[in-house]
Amino acid sequence: MGSIVRTPHPREKRVIFKNIDRPGWTNDIDCYFNNGGYEDLKKALQMKPEEIVNEVKISGLRGRGGAGFGCGLKWSFIKPGGTKPTYLICNADESEPGTFKDRYIIHQDPHQLIEGMIISCFAVNARLAYIYIRGEFPEGAKILERALAEAKAYGFLGKNILASGFDLKIYVHRGAGAYICGEETGLIESLEGKRPYPRIKPPYFPAVLGLYMSPTIVNNVETLCNVKHIVRIGGTEYAKTGKPNNTGTRILCVSGDVQKPGYYEFEVGSITMGELINDICGGLKPGRKLKAVIPGGSSAKVLRAGERYKLKTKQADGTVVENEIGLEDIPMDFDSLTAVGSMAGSGGVIVMDDSRDMVWVLNNINEFYAHESCGQCTPCREGALWMKKMTDRMMLGGGLEKDTDTLKSVADNIAGRTICAFGEACSWPTQSFVEKFRDEFTVTAAKSGTGSPSTDPQQ
Amino acid sequence: MEIPSELETQINEVIAHYPVSKRSATLPLLHLLQEYFGYISEETIVWVAEKLGLGPINVLEVVTFYPMFHQEPVGKTHIRVCRTLSCAMAGGYDLLKTFCKHAQIGNEEGRHGHILKSMDGKYSIEFVECLASCGSGPVCMINDDFYEVVTQEKVPQLLEKYR
Numbered sequence: 001m002g003s004i005v006r007t008p009h010p011r012e013k014r015v016i017f018k019n020i021d022r023p024g025w026t027n028d029i030d031c032y033f034n035n036g037g038y039e040d041l042k043k044a045l046q047m048k049p050e051e052i053v054n055e056v057k058i059s060g061l062r063g064r065g066g067a068g069f070g071c072g073l074k075w076s077f078i079k080p081g082g083t084k085p086t087y088l089i090c091n092a093d094e095s096e097p098g099t100f101k102d103r104y105i106i107h108q109d110p111h112q113l114i115e116g117m118i119i120s121c122f123a124v125n126a127r128l129a130y131i132y133i134r135g136e137f138p139e140g141a142k143i144l145e146r147a148l149a150e151a152k153a154y155g156f157l158g159k160n161i162l163a164s165g166f167d168l169k170i171y172v173h174r175g176a177g178a179y180i181c182g183e184e185t186g187l188i189e190s191l192e193g194k195r196p197y198p199r200i201k202p203p204y205f206p207a208v209l210g211l212y213m214s215p216t217i218v219n220n221v222e223t224l225c226n227v228k229h230i231v232r233i234g235g236t237e238y239a240k241t242g243k244p245n246n247t248g249t250r251i252l253c254v255s256g257d258v259q260k261p262g263y264y265e266f267e268v269g270s271i272t273m274g275e276l277i278n279d280i281c282g283g284l285k286p287g288r289k290l291k292a293v294i295p296g297g298s299s300a301k302v303l304r305a306g307e308r309y310k311l312k313t314k315q316a317d318g319t320v321v322e323n324e325i326g327l328e329d330i331p332m333d334f335d336s337l338t339a340v341g342s343m344a345g346s347g348g349v350i351v352m353d354d355s356r357d358m359v360w361v362l363n364n365i366n367e368f369y370a371h372e373s374c375g376q377c378t379p380c381r382e383g384a385l386w387m388k389k390m391t392d393r394m395m396l397g398g399g400l401e402k403d404t405d406t407l408k409s410v411a412d413n414i415a416g417r418t419i420c421a422f423g424e425a426c427s428w429p430t431q432s433f434v435e436k437f438r439d440e441f442t443v444t445a446a447k448s449g450t451g452s453p454s455t456d457p458q459q
Numbered sequence: 460m461e462i463p464s465e466l467e468t469q470i471n472e473v474i475a476h477y478p479v480s481k482r483s484a485t486l487p488l489l490h491l492l493q494e495y496f497g498y499i500s501e502e503t504i505v506w507v508a509e510k511l512g513l514g515p516i517n518v519l520e521v522v523t524f525y526p527m528f529h530q531e532p533v534g535k536t537h538i539r540v541c542r543t544l545s546c547a548m549a550g551g552y553d554l555l556k557t558f559c560k561h562a563q564i565g566n567e568e569g570r571h572g573h574i575l576k577s578m579d580g581k582y583s584i585e586f587v588e589c590l591a592s593c594g595s596g597p598v599c600m601i602n603d604d605f606y607e608v609v610t611q612e613k614v615p616q617l618l619e620k621y622r
Binding site for chain 1: 521547
């Protein structure tokens with residue numbers, strides 16, 4: 001860890017990442033105690049579980065994994081007094097390309113996550129919980145196991161936690177390299193020891209029929225960490241940070257063609273895309289111009305430099321004002337990125353300058369989704385591979401002129417026709433790249449016949 | 460197939476993490492056994508199935524789905540290079556080629572699910588998808604160790620560490 005260590009930018013507001021790269025900070029429980037560790041858990045155990053759920057609702061916290069669903073609302077789907085036990089799963093599968101935040105929380109501040117998890121389990125009355133960590137984080141899994149043992153030794157886990165009468169066990173469960181395990185129902189299948197084929201909703205909403213067909217809450221690492229801070233300052237106070245419906249802070253992970261890639265935590269919506277790229281990340285490489293940005297992990301629709309968007313903003317008096325803005329003016333929050341036709345997703349911002357060939361970029365993305373489709377639904381299994389074969393042959397100079405249109409047509413026929421959101425995730429890149437950089441695709445496809453005939457090296 | 464008693468104790472402890480369904484222990488058991496034997500053999504699959512009260516097919520279908528499980532031995536030193544966008548933009552494809560050159564792995568292109576090996580069996584390499592460190596690409600894993608900003612010049616030195 002640490003090649004991108006730098007002191008936080010003055011515009012950052014570090015809450016979740018407060019201890020990341022902090023001089024003198026270590027990931028053991030003693031260091032955590034010296035900095036007020038587990039005090040929020042003590043406070044939470046004095047509250048009623050439904051009070052905590054309510055505070056989280058008031059806070060407006062939205063899930064940080066990708067979908068941005070209201071955390072308090074998700075929790076309130078668990079009906080008290082049910083006959084089946086409730087489970088909580090921390091989704092630490094961090095695998096959306098462009099995203100690298102949970103990695104640092106797990107490695108450097110595991111107790112923040114564990115404290116957030118214990119509080120969350122208490123709130124939804126889960127007595128057994130799992131941290132589903134991606135297989136490629138073997139060191140992270142060991143760190144979490146050690147941290148859980150430390151927490152248990154201090155009585156924060158196990159029977160009758162701090163004499164509250166609440167019992168809880170948390171175990172670490174390692175994945176084995178499959179992106180689809182980040183999808184919550186696929187994750188649940190995987191935790192049950194099966195292939196991670198996502199389940200269809202309805203009826204398999206995790207809050208009703210989740211792990212072992214029991215009510216289950218699946219939350220992202222960053223989301224669970226936020227819960228601890230909400231308990232500390234209260235939902236009302238938390239909701240004052242960020243913007244209405246886009247509350248709190250968010251970690252943005254910037255990669256690609258900027259001078260200072262890395263992770264940065266801001267109040268949601270407090271900076272624009274242009275400020276993020278130019279002021280925070282030091283701008284593009286010398287002599288380069290901005291070409292495109294993927295704002296929320298590789299499945300988010302690409303934004304092209306020079307595009308104009310109509311953005312509606314609600315004024316204090318309730319009236320709605322419409323402004324025309326450019327890419328650099330987009331506020332980095334959930335609602336604005338949705339309004340410009342993309343999404344905030346998982347917070348992974350991938351920047352591309354004018355040296356990048358958009359067919360090459362899409363081909364790289366298509367190869368990812370072709371490899372990661374679980375194969376359960378025909379449109380996705382066949383379509384993701386088909387799109388990859390087309391961009392691949394375009395790159396090899398063996399494309400067909402009609403490929404640009406065929407690409408779009410294949411993508412259009414995947415989205416909305418699959419069990420899980422992977423269908424959208426794999427078609428949005430193709431739909432947006434082909435629409436926004438059509439000329440590049442047409443030119444590349446027109447080179448048809450100039451290179452070697454199309455071959456598919458994977459077959 | 461000989462399972463040392465220490466490993467079996469560890470396996471039994473792991474199974475206890477899943478009081479509702481032993482089947483949940485499939486992935487953890489496969490991880491432990493792959494770590495010990497280096498790969499997942501047919502015998503291992505049958506052993507896991509018996510241990511968890513499953514049919515061998517239930518275990519086989521898991522082994523064949525997840526990219527991290529190998530049904531053949533990999534090299535003593537196994538290298539995983541990230542292939543995904545941000546790393547590719549930072550030179551991930553060239554990194555794989557450079558590793559191949561210095562580890563005498565031949566000059567083939569890396570593909571997923573296609574593990575390339577050196578003639579002496581010391582090294583093996585594969586492309587993997589996003590390792591979640593996109594801001595410090597290109598990145599790779601050598602066995603369980605993670606490395607970031609792996610410029611091509613660092614390759615010989617890195618390989619030396621794992622000789």
